Amino acid sequence: MSVLLVLLLATGTYSTHVHIQHSKRIINGTQIVARQCPYYALLYYGGVHSGGVIIRDNVILTAASVVDGFNDTDIEIFVGINSISDTYILFPYDNRRTIKHPQYKYGNANYDVALMFLEDPVGFNGNVQQIGLASTRAPIGSTVGMCGFGYAYCNKTSNSADRCQGVASYYPRWGDFQVRRYEGNTMFASGYGVSSCFGDFGGPVVQNNELKGIASLIQYQNCTGDNLIVSIPAVRPWIEETIRQQLGTS
Numbered sequence: 186m187s188v189l190l191v192l193l194l195a196t197g198t199y200s201t202h203v204h205i206q207h208s209k210r211i212i213n214g215t216q217i218v219a220r221q222c223p224y225y226a227l228l229y230y231g232g233v234h235s236g237g238v239i240i241r242d243n244v245i246l247t248a249a250s251v252v253d254g255f256n257d258t259d260i261e262i263f264v265g266i267n268s269i270s271d272t273y274i275l276f277p278y279d280n281r282r283t284i285k286h287p288q289y290k291y292g293n294a295n296y297d298v299a300l301m302f303l304e305d306p307v308g309f310n311g312n313v314q315q316i317g318l319a320s321t322r323a324p325i326g327s328t329v330g331m332c333g334f335g336y337a338y339c340n341k342t343s344n345s346a347d348r349c350q351g352v353a354s355y356y357p358r359w360g361d362f363q364v365r366r367y368e369g370n371t372m373f374a375s376g377y378g379v380s381s382c383f384g385d386f387g388g389p390v391v392q393n394n395e396l397k398g399i400a401s402l403i404q405y406q407n408c409t410g411d412n413l414i415v416s417i418p419a420v421r422p423w424i425e426e427t428i429r430q431q432l433g434t435s
Contacts, residue, residue, distance in 0.1 A: 215358060215359050215360070216357070217357050217358060218267050218356075219265050219266060219267045219312035219357065220311050220312050221359065222359065223312050223313055224316035224389055224396070225238065225239075225332050225388060226239055226247075226264050227266055227272070227385075228245075228261070228262055229262075229263065229272065230255055231259065234269075234334060235251040235388075236333045236386065236388025236389070237262065237387050237388065238399065239264060239307060239313065240396070241315060242306035242308075242309065243302060243306040243432075244303070244428060245262055245303065246298060246399065247298070247399065248297045248299065248387035248400065248401050249299040250289075250291065250386065250387075250401065250402075251299070251387040252299050257281065257283050260283070262277055262303065263277050264278070264312075264313045265313040266357075267357070268355045268356050269334065270355060278304070278305060282431070284427055285299040286299065294370075294371040294401035294413040294414070295370040297402070297415050300424065302431055302432075316396045317394075318396050318421050319392070319396055319418055321418055322372070322397070322418055323364050323372065323398070325366060327392065328363055329361070329362050329363075329364060329390050329391065329414075330362070330391050331389065331390050331391075331400060332357055332388060334355075334356070334357055334385055362374035362376040363375060365411060369419075370415060371401070371415065372397070372413075372414040372415075373414075374412050374414055385400065388400045390414050397414075397417055398415055399414065399417070400412065
């Protein structure tokens, strides 16, 4: 079943309106430094920031919706950054080729993943590391974490559409979410006052230092409801086979 960004759970029906925001950020998270989320990659294209995950020294995993509509060479990748200002002094890595999951559909989180193959490998250090792909789902009721660059504050109790006004954080942020349920390949997770609505879609969702998911969509336009996350075990066979075909290794 296609999972849209705007869900009308009260009636059990789905809206035809899909509201995907690529440039917004995680809200009400905790400020961190790069070494606390060293597998995070910042994608920059056309004045917009989004997230990605280092899964090989020359492979970035992200959401297909993030790169949809952009040429391979439009996107620059930054790793190991402690603030947005680092993008002015660090050289970006160039994207050689992007491959989206063949079953990806706009507004559907189930297969919202894409692989980016870099021209040159990233250099690993304390701020830059790869993360392994999970082979099992995060259990329902357990906690997963997400990192990205986020709004410093939003009103946790307001349901208004403009409850998250202000400027985005210049520093990476971390948010914890509880896994509520699964529908198809999509994990539904929520946290009190914490959301990826204004978050870097395409960024990592982790548990026990394993990549459990990729941030994809948000349930409601006013940043309430669940975060919709692509469950990694469901797409791991495609990821590994695609890497093998492109690089000759899994």
